[in-house]
Amino acid sequence: MCLAIPAExxxxxxxxxxxxxxxxGVRKDVSLALLSExxxxxxxxxxxxxxxxxxxxxxxxxxxxxxxxLEAASS
Amino acid sequence: MKYVDEFRQKDLARKLAADIRREADTxxxxxxxxxxxxxxxxIFRYGVQDLMPRNLRFVHGPGCPVCVLPxxxxxxxxxxxxxxxxxxxxxxxxxxxxASKKNSLIKAKAAGADIRMIYSTQDALRIARENPEREVxxxxxxxxxxxxxxxxxIKQAAAEGLANFSVFCNHVLTPAAIQHIxxxxxxxxxxxxxxxxxxxxxxxSSIIGSEPYEFFAEEFQKPVVIAGFEPxxxxxxxxxxxxxxxxxxxxxxxxxxxxxxxxxxxxAKDLMAEVFELRRAxxxxxxxDVPYSALKITDAYAQWDAxxxxxxxxxxxxxxxxCECPAILxxxxxxxxxxxxxxxxxxxxxxxxxxxxxxxxxxxxWSYGRFRIDRVKETAA
Amino acid sequence: MSKMEKRFPTRxxxxxxxxxxxxGSGGRAMAQLIEELFVRHFDNDLLRQGNDQALFTPxxxxxxxxxxxxxxSPLFFPGGDIGSLSVHGTINDVxxxxxxxxxxxxxxxxxxxxxxxxxxxxxxxxxxxARAAGVPVVTGDTKVVERGKGDGVFITTTGVGVVAxxxxxxxxNARPGDAILVSGTIGDHGVAIMSSRENLEFETAIRSDSAAxxxxxxxxxxxxxxxxxLRDPTRGGLAATLNEIAHQSQVGMRLSEDDxxxxxxxxxxxxxxxxxxxxxxNEGKLVAICPADKAGPLLAAMRANxxxxxxxxxxxxxxxxxxxxxxxxxxxxxxxxDWLAGEQLxxxx
Numbered sequence: 066m067c068l069a070i071p072a073e074x075x076x077x078x079x080x081x082x083x084x085x086x087x088x089x090g091v092r093k094d095v096s097l098a099l100l101s102e103x104x105x106x107x108x109x110x111x112x113x114x115x116x117x118x119x120x121x122x123x124x125x126x127x128x129x130x131x132x133x134x135l136e137a138a139s140s
Numbered sequence: 141m142k143y144v145d146e147f148r149q150k151d152l153a154r155k156l157a158a159d160i161r162r163e164a165d166t167x168x169x170x171x172x173x174x175x176x177x178x179x180x181x182x183i184f185r186y187g188v189q190d191l192m193p194r195n196l197r198f199v200h201g202p203g204c205p206v207c208v209l210p211x212x213x214x215x216x217x218x219x220x221x222x223x224x225x226x227x228x229x230x231x232x233x234x235x236x237x238x239a240s241k242k243n244s245l246i247k248a249k250a251a252g253a254d255i256r257m258i259y260s261t262q263d264a265l266r267i268a269r270e271n272p273e274r275e276v277x278x279x280x281x282x283x284x285x286x287x288x289x290x291x292x293x294i295k296q297a298a299a300e301g302l303a304n305f306s307v308f309c310n311h312v313l314t315p316a317a318i319q320h321i322x323x324x325x326x327x328x329x330x331x332x333x334x335x336x337x338x339x340x341x342x343x344x345s346s347i348i349g350s351e352p353y354e355f356f357a358e359e360f361q362k363p364v365v366i367a368g369f370e371p372x373x374x375x376x377x378x379x380x381x382x383x384x385x386x387x388x389x390x391x392x393x394x395x396x397x398x399x400x401x402x403x404x405x406x407x408a409k410d411l412m413a414e415v416f417e418l419r420r421a422x423x424x425x426x427x428x429d430v431p432y433s434a435l436k437i438t439d440a441y442a443q444w445d446a447x448x449x450x451x452x453x454x455x456x457x458x459x460x461x462x463c464e465c466p467a468i469l470x471x472x473x474x475x476x477x478x479x480x481x482x483x484x485x486x487x488x489x490x491x492x493x494x495x496x497x498x499x500x501x502x503x504x505x506w507s508y509g510r511f512r513i514d515r516v517k518e519t520a521a
Numbered sequence: 522m523s524k525m526e527k528r529f530p531t532r533x534x535x536x537x538x539x540x541x542x543x544x545g546s547g548g549r550a551m552a553q554l555i556e557e558l559f560v561r562h563f564d565n566d567l568l569r570q571g572n573d574q575a576l577f578t579p580x581x582x583x584x585x586x587x588x589x590x591x592x593x594s595p596l597f598f599p600g601g602d603i604g605s606l607s608v609h610g611t612i613n614d615v616x617x618x619x620x621x622x623x624x625x626x627x628x629x630x631x632x633x634x635x636x637x638x639x640x641x642x643x644x645x646x647x648x649x650x651a652r653a654a655g656v657p658v659v660t661g662d663t664k665v666v667e668r669g670k671g672d673g674v675f676i677t678t679t680g681v682g683v684v685a686x687x688x689x690x691x692x693x694n695a696r697p698g699d700a701i702l703v704s705g706t707i708g709d710h711g712v713a714i715m716s717s718r719e720n721l722e723f724e725t726a727i728r729s730d731s732a733a734x735x736x737x738x739x740x741x742x743x744x745x746x747x748x749x750x751l752r753d754p755t756r757g758g759l760a761a762t763l764n765e766i767a768h769q770s771q772v773g774m775r776l777s778e779d780d781x782x783x784x785x786x787x788x789x790x791x792x793x794x795x796x797x798x799x800x801x802x803n804e805g806k807l808v809a810i811c812p813a814d815k816a817g818p819l820l821a822a823m824r825a826n827x828x829x830x831x832x833x834x835x836x837x838x839x840x841x842x843x844x845x846x847x848x849x850x851x852x853x854x855x856x857x858x859d860w861l862a863g864e865q866l867x868x869x870x
Contacts, residue, residue, distance in 0.1 A: 068178060069285070069343045069369070070792050071143035089142075089789035093723040096262055098292040099408045108143055110346065110399060111793070113231070114260025115289045118346045118405055120143055124398035128368070132152050132376050144792070150853050157853075187854015232795075371852050487859075508856040 069112040147370030157191035176341035177204030177499030184508035186371040199471040206497035211457035214239040221253035226275040229264040240457030261293035268305035285343040288408035308446040316433035340366035349404025368396035426469030465492035538637035545665030562648035567659035575659035582683040587614035600728030604647035611678040616735035620682030632671035654733040694749035695770035699838040700816035711801030732805030744822035773841020776848040
C-alpha cells in the first residue's frame with residue numbers, strides 16, 4: 066500500500082489546498098491537506114492523490130554519495 | 141534530480157552488490173524481513189535477489205494490507221454494496237481478492253453491485269456529492285501511509301455535512317504487526333523463522349517517523365534499517381543491516397533520510413489521532429487476532445462510520461483449504477511450499493490474497509521469479 | 522447522384538439527429554443512412570453498386586483474412602477514435618502475415634439514441650484512415666439495438682489481403698538464436714486511453730499511436746523476406762504478444778529492458794498509475810522476429826520508414842521448453858515477463 070511517486074510541484078492553488086505536480090510532463094492534481102509547507106519547484110511524494118512529504122534534495126545527494134562511497138572511507 | 145532514476149543506476153547496483161558480498165560473513169546466514177509490500181515488489185521487479193550472495197535471504201513479511209485483510213471484512217464490504225445498495229468505492233488492489241463462496245468485488249460488480257474503483261479518497265467524496273440520494277461507502281484499507289488520506293476525507297465530510305458518505309475502516313498499524321511476528325511462537329520459541337533484522341517500510345515511516353522502531357531494536361535486539369523505495373535503497377539498507385549484524389549492533393538506522401525524519405509527518409499524525417482510535421483487537425489474515433493493531437473511527441465522527449450506520453452480517457469466511465497464505469504471511473513458509481501454488485492457485489485463478497495482490501509473495505514469485513524455482517527444482521532432482 | 526437524392530424527401534440532420542430503431546430495420550430510413558453517411562464517406566465504386574456484397578477478382582497469391590471487433594471506450598481519444606482504430610487494427614492484422622491488405626468490410630451495431638453527429642465523426646474518421654491507407658471499405662452492415670443494450674457503437678471490421686510467394690510468416694516460426702525487434706515506443710495507446718477516462722484525471726500530451734502498418738511491413742519483407750514472425754502488440758501489450766509467440770513456437774525469449782523504446786512521459790504515467798508499460802496496449806507498433814544475421818538489415822529498413830523511426834532490437838529467442846519470456850532489468854537482475862493475469866488495474870500498492 067506504499068506506492069508513492071516523487072513528482073515536482075509546478076503550481077499551487079490560491080487556497081493552498083491543491084497542487085499540480087508533474088512527472089516527466091504528466092500532470093496531476095493532488096491534495097495538500099497533509100503538507101504544511103510546500104513551494105513550487107519542490108519535489109513531493111505522491112500517494113493516492115495526496116502529497117505526503119517533501120523530498121529533501123540535500124539528503125538525496127548525501128544518500129547517493131553514501132552509496133558510491135569507497136570501502137576505504139568506511140573502515 | 142528527479143529522485144527516481146538516480147536510485148536505479150546499474151553501476152551503483154553492481155558496486156553495492158560487491159560491497160554486500162564482501163562484507164557478508166560466509167560462515168553465517170542472514171535473514172532479513174522486508175515488511176513493506178512495496179519492497180517485496182521492488183526486490184522481485186528489479187531482480188535484487190540475483191545480486192545477493194547465497195547466504196542472504198529476504199523473508200517477506202505481512203506488509204501488504206490487501207494480503208492481511210481477512211475474508212469476513214471483504215464479505216462485509218460486498219454486502220454493503222449488494223444488500224444495502226450503497227455505492228462502494230474501493231482502491232483497485234482489492235477488486236480481485238477472493239472472499240467467501242468464491243465471490244470477490246469484481247465478481248459482485250459483474251453481478252450488478254455498484255462497486256467503483258477510485259484512485260483517491262477525494263474521488264469518493266466527489267461521488268457522494270454527485271449522488272446525494274445514494275449512500276456512498278469508502279472501503280478504507282492500508283497502513284499508516286494510506287490512513288491520513290482517509291482521515292482527511294472524514295474531516296472534510298464532517299465539515300461539509302456530507303450526510304450520505306461513510307467509511308468502512310480497516311486501517312492497520314505497522315509496529316503492532318512487527319511486534320506480533322517477533323513474539324509469535326515460531327519466531328520466539330520454535331526458531332522456525334530466524335529474523336536477523338528488518339528492512340523498515342519506506343512510506344509508513346515517512347508518516348510515523350523513525351522513533352517508533354526504537355522499541356523493537358531495544359526489546360528484541362534486532363537491527364532495523366528504514367529503507368527507501370528504490371532498488372538501490374534496498375541494497376544500501378541491506379548493507380547497513382549486514383554491518384549491524386556483524387558488529388553485534390541493534391539500532392534503528394534511517395537510509396531513507398530524504399523523506400523520513402525521526403518525528404515523521406506531524407500534520408498527518410495529528411489528523412489520524414483526531415479521527416481514529418485503537419481497536420482492542422483486530423483479526424489479521426494469517427496472524428489471527430492481533431491486539432491494538434488496527435484503527436476504528438472515534439465517536440466524534442461516528443456519523444461517518446459505516447459499521448455504525450449499517451447493520452452488516454458478521455461472516456465467518458475462512459481461507460480455502462490448502463491455502464498457505466497464513467504461513468506465508470508470517471514468513472514461515474515460502475510460496476513454493478504451498479501445494480496450491482502454480483497448480484490450482486495462479487494469478488488468473490487466485491485462491492488466496494497472496495496471489496491476488498501485486499505485492500503478495502505468491503504473486504511476486506509467480507510473475508517475476510517462477511522460472512528460477514523451476515530451475516532449482518530441476519537441478520535438485 | 523441527384524436521382525438518388527430525390528428518393529429521400531429531407532436530408533438527415535447529422536447535427537441534431539439520433540440513431541433510432543428504424544435505422545436498422547431495413548426500410549427507407551436505413552437506406553438513407555447508408556446512402557448519406559456510409560456511402561458518402563467511404564465513397565468507392567464497389568460500395569456504390571449498392572449490393573449486399575462486394576465482387577472482385579483477387580490478385581495472384583495466397584489470400585489472408587482477418588476480423589476484429591472494436592469496443593473501445595471512450596470513443597474519442599487523443600490521436601484517434603473507434604473508427605480509425607477499427608480501420609488500422611484490421612489492416613494491421615492482415616499485414617502481420619506479410620500480406621498486402623486489399624479491402625475492408627465494416628459492421629456497425631448502433632445503440633438507439635446514439636448521436637448522429639458522433640456517428641458521422643466516426644465514419645468520417647474511418648473513411649480518412651481507409652483513404653490514407655489505400656484500403657477501401659467495400660461492404661458493410663448496420664444494426665440497431667435498444668437503448669441500454671449497446672455502448673453507443675460497436676464496430677467489427679474484416680479485412681482481406683494477399684501474400685506474395687516466398688513469405689512464411691507465422692507465430693510458430695520463431696527459432697532459438699533469432700533476433701526480436703519492435704518498431705517503436707511502447708505503451709502510448711493505452712496511456713492515451715487512460716488519460717481520457719474521467720476518474721483518473723491526469724493530463725498528458727501523449728497521443729495514441731494508432732496507425733496502419735502495411736507500408737512498413739511491405740518495406741520490411743522487401744528487405745528481409747526471411748522474417749519469421751510479425752505481430753502487433755495490442756491488448757495485453759508487448760508482454761502478451763511475446764508470450765503468445767513463445768508459446769506457439771515452443772521457445773523462450775530473453776529481453777533487455779534498457780533496449781525497449783519507451784517515452785519518458787509514458788513511463789511516468791505508468792508509474793503514477795501503477796501500471797507496467799509491458800502490458801499496455803499499442804495500436805501502431807509491431808514486433809518482428811528474424812534470423813540473427815538479418816537483424817541489422819531489418820532494423821535499417823524499419824528505421825527508414827516514418828512508422829519505424831524508433832525501431833530497436835530488444836532481445837533474442839532462446840531454447841526453453843518452459844516457454845518463459847525473461848528480461849534483464851535496467852538494474853542488472855533478471856525477471857520473468859509473464860502473461861497478463863486478469864485485467865491490469867491501476868495499482869495503488
